[in-house]
Amino acid sequence: MKAIVTVMLKPGVLDPQGRAIGQALAHLGFAGVGEVRAGKVIELDLAETDPGRARTQAEEMARQLLANTVIESFRVDVA
Amino acid sequence: MLREMRAAVVTFPGINRERDMAIALTRSFGRAPRMIWHRDTDLSGLDLIVIPGGFSYGDYLRCGAMAAHSPVMDAVRAHTARGGYVLGVCNGFQILTEAGMLPGALLRNAGLRFLSSDCHLRVERTDTAFTSHYQRGDIFRAPMAHGDGNYFADDATLDRLEGEGLVAFRYAPPTGNRNGSARDIAGILSPNLRVLGLMPHPEDLVDPLLGGEDGKPLFDSLAATLAA
Numbered sequence: 251m252k253a254i255v256t257v258m259l260k261p262g263v264l265d266p267q268g269r270a271i272g273q274a275l276a277h278l279g280f281a282g283v284g285e286v287r288a289g290k291v292i293e294l295d296l297a298e299t300d301p302g303r304a305r306t307q308a309e310e311m312a313r314q315l316l317a318n319t320v321i322e323s324f325r326v327d328v329a
Numbered sequence: 330m331l332r333e334m335r336a337a338v339v340t341f342p343g344i345n346r347e348r349d350m351a352i353a354l355t356r357s358f359g360r361a362p363r364m365i366w367h368r369d370t371d372l373s374g375l376d377l378i379v380i381p382g383g384f385s386y387g388d389y390l391r392c393g394a395m396a397a398h399s400p401v402m403d404a405v406r407a408h409t410a411r412g413g414y415v416l417g418v419c420n421g422f423q424i425l426t427e428a429g430m431l432p433g434a435l436l437r438n439a440g441l442r443f444l445s446s447d448c449h450l451r452v453e454r455t456d457t458a459f460t461s462h463y464q465r466g467d468i469f470r471a472p473m474a475h476g477d478g479n480y481f482a483d484d485a486t487l488d489r490l491e492g493e494g495l496v497a498f499r500y501a502p503p504t505g506n507r508n509g510s511a512r513d514i515a516g517i518l519s520p521n522l523r524v525l526g527l528m529p530h531p532e533d534l535v536d537p538l539l540g541g542e543d544g545k546p547l548f549d550s551l552a553a554t555l556a557a
Contacts, residue, residue, distance in 0.1 A: 263481060264509065266441045315398065318391055318427065320434045321481060 251296050253308035254327045257317045258289035292316055301328045334555035336362040336377040339405070341396045344383035344420065346530065353532035354379065357548035358555075367399040372408050376555045380405075382419030382474070382530060392435060392477045393423030402428050414458060414551070415524040419475055422516070422526035431517055431526045432490070433482030435475075439509025443476040448529055450515050451501035454494055457518060458554035459525045462546035468501045469543040471529035478528040480510035480517075487511055493520065498527055 259265045265287050272286035294311070298304040308326045317324040336354050340347045347364065354362045362379070365372070372378060386395035396402070402424075409415055409430065417425040425431045438444055447470050452463040463469070482490070490496055491512070498516035500506035506513045508528070516527025531544025 264436065264439060266437055266439055270441055318434055321436065
């Protein structure tokens with residue numbers, strides 16, 4: 251199964267990269283862009299075939315390594 | 330008679346400040362530290378373990394995230410559980426936070442730029458093994474070189490750190506807080522005061538030939554404490 255882990259800085263944690271992207275978009279003439287947040291996406295190819303167990307595995311990986319839960323939150327999508 | 334104290338510098342792939350650190354330790358301790366590769370796990374007989382700066386594992390995923398799960402880090406944890414001293418500088422500080430040995434995290438610098446310049450640090454307390462050769466309120470110069478030095482922790486953690494006196498150094502004038510760190514925090518201590526993490530590099534200012542000795546008291550403090 252494929253598990254896709256999306257890691258984002260928590261709300262309230264300053265995201266200077268997202269802000270710089272937002273400023274660049276405004277500079278390019280894209281109007282009406284509010285706050286921009288930048289994160290990362292990690293795709294995992296798992297041997298597990300049960301969606302529930304695959305999700306549990308990916309969540310454990312996110313908690314231990316893929317995300318730093320002091321500053322980041324994560325979401326797991328299984329496909 | 331003074332006891333011989335034993336220090337070690339742990340290196341990971343991508344660490345590049347281990348030799349500067351070894352020079353600073355040798356100057357104050359009078360003997361060279363052991364150099365330990367991250368796969369080694371025998372840290373017995375050591376008083377002080379230093380995790381130096383650099384870019385361990387290319388800063389992949391997050392600064393320090395990979396190194397925090399290296400085999401040697403379990404041994405470092407056991408060393409602190411025995412009451413051993415640990416110093417983490419720059420990437421070493423990031424590794425200690427990623428390993429959960431110090432609270433908080435180091436975010437991208439608020440201005441997004443990599444900062445390579447001198448900064449100034451105020452000494453917040455002097456009754457620790459790392460700071461006894463400074464005077465309280467001393468402001469000393471230290472080089473810094475980091476892209477992710479913006480100290481972050483939630484308000485409750487920051488209040489606890491300040492309430493328990495665990496802030497060792499803060500960024501101070503004239504250069505001030507250039508990376509956006511919460512409450513100007515540059516370095517923090519563990520509750521037992523035996524683990525110190527800081528972003529700037531005191532080890533790079535221990536010789537008049539290099540422009541000053543502002544960082545030397547930190548290593549002299551350790552030498553005095555560990556020899557006692």
